[in-house]
Amino acid sequence: MFERLCIIGIGLIGSSVARAARKQGLCKKIDAYGREQDLANLQLAKRLNVIDDYFIDIAPAVESADCIVIATPVGAVEPVFKLLRPYWNKDAVYTDVCSTKGSVVKAATTVFGRVPTNFIPAHPIAGAECSGVDAGRADLFDNKRLIITPVEDSNVQALDKVTRFWEGLGSTVSLMEVDHHDTVLAATSHLPHILAFALVDLLGRKDEQVEIFKYAAGGFKDFSRIASSDPTMWLDICMANKQEIIPLIQQLQSELHRIQQMLEQGENQRLFETFTYAREARQRFLDQLEK
Amino acid sequence: MFERLCIIGIGLIGSSVARAARKQGLCKKIDAYGREQDLANLQLAKRLNVIDDYFIDIAPAVESADCIVIATPVGAVEPVFKLLRPYWNKDAVYTDVCSTKGSVVKAATTVFGRVPTNFIPAHPIAGAECSGVDAGRADLFDNKRLIITPVEDSNVQALDKVTRFWEGLGSTVSLMEVDHHDTVLAATSHLPHILAFALVDLLGRKDEQVEIFKYAAGGFKDFSRIASSDPTMWLDICMANKQEIIPLIQQLQSELHRIQQMLEQGENQRLFETFTYAREARQRFLDQLEK
Known part of the structure; x- marks a missing residue:
C-alpha cells in the first residue's frame, strides 16, 4: 500500500487509476499533476472526489509521493520526464500507461541517460473511445490484461511493487520485452x-x-x-x-x-x-x- | 393482411420475418419451403412455432399463398425463381431480402424474361453475425431501414402491399433505384x-x-x-x-x-x-x- 499516489495527467486512464486505487484502498492519498491549461479538468477531478488535491507545479506534486503514474499521451512522456528529473526519488516507484513502450524507453534514455531502475513501463490493454476525467471508471482494468515491459536492470523490488499495484487495480499482468x-x-x-x-x-x-x-x-x-x-x-x-x-x-x-x-x-x-x-x-x- | 405467408428459406432473416409477422398479426397462416437437406431446420422452425407448416415440395408450399418472401442467400435466388416459375401466381405478391439487388433483378430477367410486376425487391438493413432459425427475432426489423427497389413496371398495388407488409414488420421503408x-x-x-x-x-x-x-x-x-x-x-x-x-x-x-x-x-x-x-x-x- 502506498502513502501518496501522484497521477500525472488525469484523463480517462489516469482518472480510472485514481478511482480504482481509491476503491481498492491501495493508497492513503491521491494527488494529480497537470499543466495550467488542464486546470478545469483538475478542478473537476477534485470536485468528483477522484483525487484529493491537484498541482500545477511539479515539485509539490511529486515530493513525498511514493508511487507516480504517468498517464499522459505518448508524445508528452519526454517533457514529463524532464519535469520529473530534478525531483526523481529513488525510494519511490514510477510507472506509465502508454500504448507504445519503445518510445517511452527511448524518452527515458534521452532524459536520464538510461531507464531509471525504479521506472517500470506498463500498458493496460483497456480503454474506450471516450476521454476526459469524467469518462474514467473504477472497473476499467477489471480482468483486463496489462503488459509490463521491464528493462534489463529494472529494480526487482520496484517491479514487484508496480506489478502488485496494477494487479490490485484489477489487471491480469503479463511481462513482455519492449520490442515484442x-x-x-x-x-x-x-x-x-x-x-x-x-x-x-x-x-x-x-x-x-x-x-x-x-x-x-x-x-x-x-x-x-x-x-x-x-x-x-x-x-x-x-x-x-x-x-x-x-x-x-x-x-x-x-x-x-x-x-x-x-x-x-x-x-x-x-x-x-x-x-x-x-x-x-x-x-x-x-x-x-x-x- | 395476408391469408397465407410462405417463406422460402427459414434462416435468421426468414424466421425473423415469420416471428414479426405472427407477432404483428400480418397473416393468418405462415408456412415455409426448404430443400430436403434443410429438413432439420424446418422441423425446428415448426417445433419453435415460428411457422405452422413446412414443405420440401414447392407446389403445395406456394399454392394459395398470397405473399411469398424469398429469404435465401443471394446465390440461391435464380434456382428459386426457376422453382417458382410454373406456379407463379399473378394474384399474390412476392418480395425478397437479398443484400444485392442488381443480381436479383438479373436472376428474375434470366428466368422470366423480365422482372414479374408483382415481385417487389427489398433489402432489410438488419442482420447479425449469427445465423439459423433459432437466431431469428421478432424485433429484428424494429426501427431498421428497409430499402425497396421497384423496377419501372412494378405493379403499384403490389408495391403498396409489400411496402405495408415491411412497415408492419417494424421497418422504415425507403425507395431507391436498383443500381444506387x-x-x-x-x-x-x-x-x-x-x-x-x-x-x-x-x-x-x-x-x-x-x-x-x-x-x-x-x-x-x-x-x-x-x-x-x-x-x-x-x-x-x-x-x-x-x-x-x-x-x-x-x-x-x-x-x-x-x-x-x-x-x-x-x-x-x-x-x-x-x-x-x-x-x-x-x-x-x-x-x-x-x-
Whole structure:
C-alpha cells in the first residue's frame, strides 16, 4: 500500500487509476499533476472526489509521493520526464500507461541517460473511445490484461511493487520485452485503429456527395467505433510506433489486393476459404477472451 | 393482411420475418419451403412455432399463398425463381431480402424474361453475425431501414402491399433505384465486411506464429465482429456485387497508402486532420442513426 499516489495527467486512464486505487484502498492519498491549461479538468477531478488535491507545479506534486503514474499521451512522456528529473526519488516507484513502450524507453534514455531502475513501463490493454476525467471508471482494468515491459536492470523490488499495484487495480499482468510489445500491439490495436480511421475517412467523403451513412447499420457502427477515438492520442501512438505499423499497412494492402483479384477472377473457392479462415480465427480470439 | 405467408428459406432473416409477422398479426397462416437437406431446420422452425407448416415440395408450399418472401442467400435466388416459375401466381405478391439487388433483378430477367410486376425487391438493413432459425427475432426489423427497389413496371398495388407488409414488420421503408442501392451498400456494408475478413485473416496467420490475440482488447472485438459473419452468404454477396466492390477496395488501398506515406514522412498535421475528419464523419453517422 502506498502513502501518496501522484497521477500525472488525469484523463480517462489516469482518472480510472485514481478511482480504482481509491476503491481498492491501495493508497492513503491521491494527488494529480497537470499543466495550467488542464486546470478545469483538475478542478473537476477534485470536485468528483477522484483525487484529493491537484498541482500545477511539479515539485509539490511529486515530493513525498511514493508511487507516480504517468498517464499522459505518448508524445508528452519526454517533457514529463524532464519535469520529473530534478525531483526523481529513488525510494519511490514510477510507472506509465502508454500504448507504445519503445518510445517511452527511448524518452527515458534521452532524459536520464538510461531507464531509471525504479521506472517500470506498463500498458493496460483497456480503454474506450471516450476521454476526459469524467469518462474514467473504477472497473476499467477489471480482468483486463496489462503488459509490463521491464528493462534489463529494472529494480526487482520496484517491479514487484508496480506489478502488485496494477494487479490490485484489477489487471491480469503479463511481462513482455519492449520490442515484442510494440510488434504485438501494432497488429492488434494500432493497425485496426488506422484501418477504422481510413475507412470512415473514405466513406465520410462519399457521404458528403451522396447520402450513404443513412443506410449503414449495426455492423458499420461496431466496425467504426474506434474511429471515434481521440485523434491527438492516436497521432502520437502511430508516429511513436510507425516502424512496426508501416509494414503491417503494406501487408494489409497486399491482402486487400489478393481479395480484389479473387473477385476479379471469380475465384469462389479461395475467397470462401479466406472468409472461413477469418471467421475461425476470430472464434479463436473470442475463446481466448473468455479464458 | 395476408391469408397465407410462405417463406422460402427459414434462416435468421426468414424466421425473423415469420416471428414479426405472427407477432404483428400480418397473416393468418405462415408456412415455409426448404430443400430436403434443410429438413432439420424446418422441423425446428415448426417445433419453435415460428411457422405452422413446412414443405420440401414447392407446389403445395406456394399454392394459395398470397405473399411469398424469398429469404435465401443471394446465390440461391435464380434456382428459386426457376422453382417458382410454373406456379407463379399473378394474384399474390412476392418480395425478397437479398443484400444485392442488381443480381436479383438479373436472376428474375434470366428466368422470366423480365422482372414479374408483382415481385417487389427489398433489402432489410438488419442482420447479425449469427445465423439459423433459432437466431431469428421478432424485433429484428424494429426501427431498421428497409430499402425497396421497384423496377419501372412494378405493379403499384403490389408495391403498396409489400411496402405495408415491411412497415408492419417494424421497418422504415425507403425507395431507391436498383443500381444506387448496390453502390450505397457496397460502401456501407460490403466493403467493411471484406475489410474485417481481410484484417482477421492477416492477424490470424500472425497469431499462429506468435500469440497476439491474447493481447487484443475490446476495440478489436467490435472491429472484427462482422468477420464472424457467414462465409457462404458473404461469398455470394461479394461475387454478386463485385463491380461495385472492386473500385472501393482499390480506393481503400490508396487511402491506406496515403496514410502510410504520412507516417513515413512524419506529416503529423495531415495525419491529425485525417483522423479528425474520420472522427467527425462517424459522429455524423451516429447522429443520423438516432433520427
